[in-house]
Amino acid sequence: MLRDALAAAGYxxxxxxxxxxxxxxxxxAAVAAYFARRGHVDGHPVSVGAVVVDHQLQPGSAGVAATTATALRELGLSPVNIRDVEVTPTGMGPEAAARDARHAALEAAAHEAGATVILLGHTLDDQAEQVLLGLARGSGTRSLAGMRPARGRLLRPFLGLRRADTLAICDVEAxxxxxxxxxxxxxxxRSRTRVEVLPLLEEKLGPGVAESLARTAAILQLDADYLEDVANDTFARLQEQSGSTISLPEEALRVLAPALRFRVIAKAAAAVGGQQPSYGxxxxxxxLLRRHGSAGPVELxxxxxxYRLPLTQLLADGPSGPGGVPRGGARCGKLVFRLQKPPQI
Known part of the structure; x- marks a missing residue:
């Protein structure tokens, strides 16, 4: 699996x-060390290092990091570095905050080492848990699509392996x-999902639940990628930008399929500096597209x-209305997106 992932990444x-x-x-790490000792993958030269991120969230975490680093060096990986991070609450929960801190540390380590690829050990079980959590939270296609085998520098070559397989590898490698x-x-x-929910589903529905959930994620990744590409093209075609304000013609938005319309609205919010809105x-x-006259604002x-500006107001305001939104030649109302200035301290 690792060889295939590295080949797909261009060696x-x-x-x-x-x-x-x-x-x-x-x-x-043990599988990667095999290629490190050989010095090549399918004849292409390769060197393999490692990074251990210490989140400093548990007593004794520094000792765990040090022990891990020693084991990695004994496997033949070089260099092996330990990165201490501080997990800052973000309002998205402790797991998300730890993930953000970890990914920032990994990207910094890769940049310093000149590495173009970072290998992550997520398994099929992790993928199944991700899909279940997305279902429980009422998430959309992007979340249910789970983790990607490849995203930027990140590669997850073990997404097809069960957790029992990785335990077996560790046993074989002592x-x-x-x-x-x-x-x-x-x-x-996530822990409750791992320890209680998935085993219960396997017991009540029969074996293969984790594989089915992971297969669902793989299918949804294709759908999500297609919708994302179409939404990007649609947003680029519809957006009208003036300074820090973006507007979208409501007539064009109304005729879009709902799956695209919601994505285009989310992209407009992100383009002016906002965050991913919830479905609500x-x-x-x-x-706002079904309102008459001026409407809003809705806070994202x-x-x-x-907010919505109707055609009558756009024509009355002339070529440059409130917020610098273009008015000349308007044929329909618009949804206007604006980032509110933070209060002066």
């Missing part, structure tokens, strides 16, 4: 393995991985206001 010469010390990432106690902590939704906020913004995450 990168410099690779970093992200390793927590757990079974999945240690197994991945590795003693660290078992993170938080993975069994019922305080975390997108629905509120989309409802990240300080974005969206």
């Amino acid at each position: 990168p010469e410099r690779i970093l393995v992200a390793c927590s010390g757990g079974p999945d990432s240690m197994a991945l 590795l003693e991985p660290w078992h993170d106690p938080s993975n069994a902590d019922p305080a975390f939704a 906020r997108l629905l509120a913004a989309e409802t 995450p990240g300080g974005v206001s969206v």
Whole structure:
């Protein structure tokens, strides 16, 4: 699996393995070390280093990081670095905050090492858990599509392996991985999904549930990619920008399929500096298209206001109306997106 992933990535010469010390990432490090010792993949030169991120969230985490780094060096990976990070609350939950801090540290380490690829040890079980959590939260296609095998520098070559497979690799290589106690902590939704929900589904529905969930993610990735490409093209065609304000013609938005309309509205919000809106906020913004006269504003995450300007107001305001939105030649109303200025302190 790793050989295929590296071939698809164009046989990168410099690779970093992200390793927590757990079974999945240690197994991945062991497989990568095989190529490191040979010095090539299918005749293409390669060197493999590793980075251990210490989130400093548990007592003794520094010792775990040091032990992991020693094991990685013994496997033949070089260089092996430890990165300490501070997990800052973001309002999106502790898991998301830790992930953001970890990814920032991995990207910085890859940049310093000149690595074009970072290997992550996520497995099919992780993918199944991701899909279940997305279903429980009422997420859309993008979230249900799960983790990508490749995204930017990140490669996940083990998405087709079960967690039991990585434990078997560790046994064969005589590795003693660290078992993170938080993975069994019922305080975390992902831990409850791993320890309670998936085993219950396997018991009640029969074996193969995890594989079916991962297969669902793979199918939805194709759908999500297609819709994303069409939405990007549609937004580029419809947007009218003046300074920090973006407007979209409501007549063109109305005729779009709902799956595209919501995506285009979300892209307009992001383009002026906002965050990804929830479905409820997108629905509120989309409802402005069915209003008469001036309507709004609807507040979206990240300080974005969206409101409707009717055709009559656009014509009356002339070539440059409020906010610098273009008015000349208007034939329909518009949805206007504007980032509100933060209060002066």
